[in-house]
Amino acid sequence: MPVAMMQPAAREDVQLVEEALSGNALSFQLLVERYQERIFALARRYTKSAVEVEDIAQDTFLKAYRRLETFQRQSSFSTWLYRIAVNTALDFLKRMGRSPVRAVEDPELTAEPSRGQAGSGVHVDAPEARLQREEIARVTHAVLEELPEIFRTVLVLRELEQLSYQEMAEVLGISIGTVESRLFRARARFKDALLRLHPEFAGGD
Amino acid sequence: MKITCDDARVLVPGYLDGELSEAQASPLRAHLLDCQACRESAKAGRALQRWFEPLREQPSEVAVPAGFAARVARRALAGDPGLLVPEEPASPFARRSQLSFLLVACSVAAAALFLLALAIQRQSLPATNGLEAQGRPPWLQTSEERPADFGAPVAEPRPARSERR
Numbered sequence: 001m002p003v004a005m006m007q008p009a010a011r012e013d014v015q016l017v018e019e020a021l022s023g024n025a026l027s028f029q030l031l032v033e034r035y036q037e038r039i040f041a042l043a044r045r046y047t048k049s050a051v052e053v054e055d056i057a058q059d060t061f062l063k064a065y066r067r068l069e070t071f072q073r074q075s076s077f078s079t080w081l082y083r084i085a086v087n088t089a090l091d092f093l094k095r096m097g098r099s100p101v102r103a104v105e106d107p108e109l110t111a112e113p114s115r116g117q118a119g120s121g122v123h124v125d126a127p128e129a130r131l132q133r134e135e136i137a138r139v140t141h142a143v144l145e146e147l148p149e150i151f152r153t154v155l156v157l158r159e160l161e162q163l164s165y166q167e168m169a170e171v172l173g174i175s176i177g178t179v180e181s182r183l184f185r186a187r188a189r190f191k192d193a194l195l196r197l198h199p200e201f202a203g204g205d
Numbered sequence: 206m207k208i209t210c211d212d213a214r215v216l217v218p219g220y221l222d223g224e225l226s227e228a229q230a231s232p233l234r235a236h237l238l239d240c241q242a243c244r245e246s247a248k249a250g251r252a253l254q255r256w257f258e259p260l261r262e263q264p265s266e267v268a269v270p271a272g273f274a275a276r277v278a279r280r281a282l283a284g285d286p287g288l289l290v291p292e293e294p295a296s297p298f299a300r301r302s303q304l305s306f307l308l309v310a311c312s313v314a315a316a317a318l319f320l321l322a323l324a325i326q327r328q329s330l331p332a333t334n335g336l337e338a339q340g341r342p343p344w345l346q347t348s349e350e351r352p353a354d355f356g357a358p359v360a361e362p363r364p365a366r367s368e369r370r
Binding site for chain 1: 218219222224245249250251252253254255256257258259260261262263267268269270273274275277278279280281282285286287288
């Protein structure tokens with residue numbers, strides 16, 4: 001995409017990247033300021049500790065700076081940064097021994113999905129009628145923590161960060177088809193885990 | 206254009222995620238109006254999504270510390286690699302180097318073991334090569350090899366019978 005056709009924010013991102021690459025600390029600082037809230041929020045999806053969130057965010061930006069030359073000008077800086085942040089968070093969990101089941105250990109992760117058949121046939125109720133919003137957030141967070149990391153990550157990116165399928169594909173380095181099938185399985189697993197932990201939310205067939 | 210329930214099952218997640226074009230969404234909406242089973246399925250998908258809304262809207266408990274951006278920018282430009290994560294995932298070149306090192310180390314270890322085994326074997330063998338013992342025992346030697354005094358009377362002759370008597 002020609003620079004002239006980019007959205008103003010994206011054009012500014014590219015410009016700030018160019019300036020940072022030529023050694024302008026203030027330009028990189030502006031990039032950090034622009035994205036720090038989102039990266040902190042994303043890191044918080046993986047750990048509750050404020051210190052750890054800051055460590056993940058800091059490492060994300062330091063890593064981004066070291067790789068700045070590899071940033072493709074035609075792509076979105078935020079998506080590129082998200083990709084680094086997700087990998088940094090997952091590396092962090094692995095290092096801390098808190099990484100949930102990985103793909104190789106989970107046969108379901110490698111199988112082809114069959115639409116409409118994943119998970120139990122039981123639906124879950126929408127939550128609001130029974131719980132306070134803080135309680136729902138707490139339950140959802142706990143269920144997410146039960147999931148294998150690749151399922152947790154697609155749900156975080158889609159449901160919490162509200163990335164599009166295309167953005168998710170870029171962040172995760174996978175095809176849109178894989179995003180769809182992984183998301184489909186992730187939702188089925190989320191539902192199953194929610195019902196296992198809270199069978200009272202079963203809504204029937 | 207009419208779609209089937211199978212088509213609808215495939216399209217519903219994208220519909221709920223706002224990923225369908227109008228050309229895809231329109232026949233799906235028509236199908237959902239007609240088909241109660243698919244409508245229930247879409248409703249269940251929507252109900253599941255609603256579990257994430259409070260978490261999404263929850264204000265962040267972790268505030269960005271004051272001066273974070275300036276500090277990070279300063280560290281980045283100073284070449285700070287960060288605290289948590291290894292520099293990069295091992296590059297193919299690095300992996301190749303590690304493999305080469307392992308190969309060389311194994312070869313050296315194997316050669317050392319071979320030499321050690323050879324040395325032990327040599328120590329346990331007689332001084333000469335081959336299966337022959339060192340020289341033949343006198344009783345196997347030919348007359349040419351035999352020393353001149355071989356077969357001479359033994360040093361301690363038995364006492365004469367006459368003496369015993």
